[in-house]
Amino acid sequence: MSDAGLSETQRDVRHAVGAVCSAFGDDYWLAREREHSYPHELYAALQSGGWLGVALPAQHGGAGLGIGEAMIMLETIAESGAGFAGAQSIHANIYPNTIAAEFGTSKQQAAWLPGLIDGRIRSGFAVTEPTTGLETLKLRTRAERREGGWLINGQKIWTSSAQVASHLVILARTAPPSDHSRSSGLSLFFAPIRDAPHAPGVSAQQSALRKGVEMRRIEKMGGNCVDANEIWFDDFEVEESCLIGPAENEGKGFKMVLHGMNAERCLIAGEALGLGYAALIKAVKYAQERVVFGKAIGGHQAIQHQLSRAFIELEAAKHLVLAAARSYDAREAAVGAQANAAKYFAAEAAWKACETAVLVHGGMGYAKEYHVERYLREAMAMRLAPISKEMLLNYVGQSVLGLPKSY
Ligand SMILES: Cc1cc2nc3c(=O)[nH]c(=O)nc-3n(C[C@H](O)[C@H](O)[C@H](O)COP(=O)(O)OP(=O)(O)OC[C@H]3O[C@@H](n4cnc5c(N)ncnc54)[C@H](O)[C@@H]3O)c2cc1C
Numbered sequence: 488m489s490d491a492g493l494s495e496t497q498r499d500v501r502h503a504v505g506a507v508c509s510a511f512g513d514d515y516w517l518a519r520e521r522e523h524s525y526p527h528e529l530y531a532a533l534q535s536g537g538w539l540g541v542a543l544p545a546q547h548g549g550a551g552l553g554i555g556e557a558m559i560m561l562e563t564i565a566e567s568g569a570g571f572a573g574a575q576s577i578h579a580n581i582y583p584n585t586i587a588a589e590f591g592t593s594k595q596q597a598a599w600l601p602g603l604i605d606g607r608i609r610s611g612f613a614v615t616e617p618t619t620g621l622e623t624l625k626l627r628t629r630a631e632r633r634e635g636g637w638l639i640n641g642q643k644i645w646t647s648s649a650q651v652a653s654h655l656v657i658l659a660r661t662a663p664p665s666d667h668s669r670s671s672g673l674s675l676f677f678a679p680i681r682d683a684p685h686a687p688g689v690s691a692q693q694s695a696l697r698k699g700v701e702m703r704r705i706e707k708m709g710g711n712c713v714d715a716n717e718i719w720f721d722d723f724e725v726e727e728s729c730l731i732g733p734a735e736n737e738g739k740g741f742k743m744v745l746h747g748m749n750a751e752r753c754l755i756a757g758e759a760l761g762l763g764y765a766a767l768i769k770a771v772k773y774a775q776e777r778v779v780f781g782k783a784i785g786g787h788q789a790i791q792h793q794l795s796r797a798f799i800e801l802e803a804a805k806h807l808v809l810a811a812a813r814s815y816d817a818r819e820a821a822v823g824a825q826a827n828a829a830k831y832f833a834a835e836a837a838w839k840a841c842e843t844a845v846l847v848h849g850g851m852g853y854a855k856e857y858h859v860e861r862y863l864r865e866a867m868a869m870r871l872a873p874i875s876k877e878m879l880l881n882y883v884g885q886s887v888l889g890l891p892k893s894y
Contacts, residue, residue: 519712540604552579553816558757572710654691675740699723709864752826756833763837765773766844
């Protein structure tokens with residue numbers, strides 16, 4: 488990706504993060520995918536550089552920058568060849584924390600944010616459920632009040648990085664929706680899921696899951712170095728202080744999630760861009776080197792135009808994503824339209840770039856050693872999650888264009 492359109496700070500972030508990522512080459516990522524092993528080394532390198540706190544407040548040890556800079560960081564990670572999987576391993580610690588930083592009490596922020604920045608606390612985001620899908624308001628996980636805290640029962644699915652997380656952000660129903668607001672009655676918790684999650688020298692995986700939590704890793708199509716899980720909560724006890732925000736925030740969890748979702752759309756859009764550019768870089772190199780019928784295949788318009796089109800679409804997506812992130816950081820009302828449009832367009836542009844990269848490689852595009860088939864598999868996830876392209880189009884149709892609700 489070119490630096491065009493980036494602020495000076497964003498350029499600095501890009502160059503510094505690019506330098507960290509340069510220690511992790513294609514072979515590293517191929518091995519992580521093959522072995523289904525978490526990229527702990529990248530995580531440690533970015534953590535020691537202070538990058539996990541890129542968008543968290545300076546008073547707690549963060550860099551105090553915005554979602555625009557966090558997005559550039561994730562784009563750069565993905566573009567380095569780490570792809571969506573590499574970015575996702577960091578993403579899990581960026582996005583849910585924007586919720587704690589925005590809505591947590593000062594006591595909660597002091598308890599959580601320093602640990603999230605220095606890597607003692609690692610989070611995951613548990614919203615999706617198997618039976619209710621995108622209809623989040625119907626979710627069935629319940630949190631019931633009990634002496635000194637809450638008892639959580641229910642099931643989540645697709646929770647990423649839970650195998651290495653010490654805590655989960657959990658959305659659960661604490662009361663039925665009210666007559667005035669369908670989205671009321673859901674509450675958000677930041678709960679430790681492991682015993683002694685902060686013990687020095689004990690990694691999350693080494694410490695046992697707390698009573699009432701069980702999980703199972705899901706076998707999936709791509710991004711296999713980052714786990715996705717089914718999670719069961721069975722009378723899982725959570726302390727009073729785990730409810731994010733002051734006590735009045737009980738029942739207002741969906742509002743908080745929505746705030747975080749716009750940030751997540753921007754971050755995922757950046758990751759999609761990075762993945763698309765990674766694929767384009769590989770494809771251009773191959774098109775320059777591969778000689779068939781006496782000339783480099785990049786000299787044929789059928790090949791060259793596909794690559795040019797992929798570049799144009801990625802650059803267009805970049806400007807949409809930058810605008811969405813600016814809108815989020817400036818707290819503009821239009822952020823929803825911008826963030827949804829950016830996520831849609833960047834994911835589609837990335838998919839097209841990855842598909843083009845495989846086709847330009849011919850048969851070798853199908854071979855793992857050329858990396859682009861891995862990128863294509865990862866690109867599919869970005870069209871599905873955290874929100875599908877159909878739901879993004881529904882949002883634009885209804886909330887931006889003013890058309891009737893279609894579902
Ligand atoms: C790799 C990966 C990582 C993930 N990580 C997390 C995570 O960390 N935490 C988390 O909580 N979740 C996570 N998810 C879950 C993800 O957010 C959901 O899969 C996604 O929101 C779609 O929900 P669903 O799978 O239940 O689809 P469904 O709701 O079952 O939808 C199925 C299909 O129907 C379409 N559809 C549904 N309703 C409508 C409608 N009204 N109009 C038009 N089309 C419609 C959808 O667009 C989709 O194509 C992850 C998923 C993946 C694949």
